[in-house]
Amino acid sequence: MKAFIVNQYSKKDRLQLAEMPEPVLHDNDVLIQVYAAGVNLLDSKIRNGEFKLILPYKTPFVLGHDVAGVVVKVGPRVQQFKVGDEVYARPADHRIGTFAEFIAINEKDVAIKPQRLTMEEAASIPLVGLTAWQALIEKANLKKGQKVFIQAGSGGVGTFAIQLAKHMGATVATTTSTANIDLVQRLGADIVIDYKKDDFEKMLKDYDVVLNSQDAKTLEKSLRVLKPGGKLISISGPPDPGFSIEIGSPWYVRLIMRLLSYRIRKKAKRLQVSYAFLFMRANGSQLNEITSLINAGIIRPVVDKVFPFEATNDALTYIEKGRAKGKVVVRVK
Structure with a gap:
């Protein structure tokens, strides 16, 4: 082949x-x-x-x-x-x-x-759908009435996650460029921040969940828009000790991951929020759930x-x- x-x-x-x-x-x-x-x-x-x-x-x-x-x-x-x-x-x-x-x-x-x-x-x-599902439903346990900040709303994960979060009854904020504001609004975003013009850290506060997909600077800023008890879930790293255990890493890899995520975990603890890294995994039963939402016209x-x-x-x-x-x-x- x-x-x-x-x-x-x-x-x-x-x-x-x-x-x-x-x-x-x-x-x-x-x-x-x-x-x-x-x-x-x-x-x-x-x-x-x-x-x-x-x-x-x-x-x-x-x-x-x-x-x-x-x-x-x-x-x-x-x-x-x-x-x-x-x-x-x-x-x-x-x-x-x-x-x-x-x-x-x-x-x-x-x-x-x-x-x-x-x-x-x-x-x-599959990949973006499962990523959004495992971040928002499994790790964040997102509930109706909560507020979630989804970065890069016009990207692959973002376009899916906005629709899923709205279906779950959350208020959704996102970042995008000027050209894509209409797109993310059509998908259901309630608050849209043009990242080229505005700083999300100055516009958002007391959020329950942040789905981070950007760089280390954005990751640290994201901690500060969460309320105490809030959850920061990152799909762009750094890997944390929980993830190393989840994938059965040898001890030296676990140590490396612990060191890589030490700074962000320490800052999260100081702000009374939690940090978790997500590397999505294959799951046919979750895909079946996603299929139902697509066939019902809830997610496109x-x-x-x-x-x-x-x-x-x-x-x-x-x-x-x-x-x-x-x-x-x-x-x-």
Whole structure:
């Protein structure tokens, strides 16, 4: 099969289009013919080697974290899916590889594709949808009437998280550029801050939850918009001790993560708020919940641009510029 692979960790090297063997199908796996694959900043960071400490992939490996396609083969123990099913998924860590013609995924990480979505729209959902779900519902335990600040509202995670938070009955504040104010308002944002003109720290106070996706400076400022007991959840780091335990890191990696997050955890404690790092995980049952919201018209995908499979490197370059509205997708079939 054709696939885009990482030959070596590098910020300069492009992905290589190569012939790779068809994935090995385990007993609980479904083999999916890839119709479309979402492109994420995570792909770029893994290619660059930024996550080698927590996700050490052996090169060469196929990149890609979002998929929509059709089941073409099932393992002998598969119970939930059959050949011909239209599905979507975020494959588990160490089993990624959606920038390819086929991928094998454990059935527990797969869900039936939302009926009302195209393959390209469906491929835009899994990683950002699961990130928002696990941040707002699992970690933040967001409740009706609470206030949540979602950074970068016009980005992939932001466009999904705004809609999810509004569905849950929260008041939503977000940041974006002037050009995207209308977009985030249509998605449901109550308070929109043009980050090029205004400082969110001066405009927001007493928030229950912040979903941070930006740099270290923004992370520290975010602590100060929370009320006592508030929760800061970051998807851009630094990793904390709880995360190192969650992924079963060896002792020396746990020590490194403890040191990396020491400063922000200390400041959070002083302000009587909590800090947690989220590195989303594959979860088919949560995707099923998301599917229900999409089929009901409560959440809709926001797709900025669809690239042909051959232009996967161009798609990665495009998202690295940080200007995409919603998600970028590669059409494989």
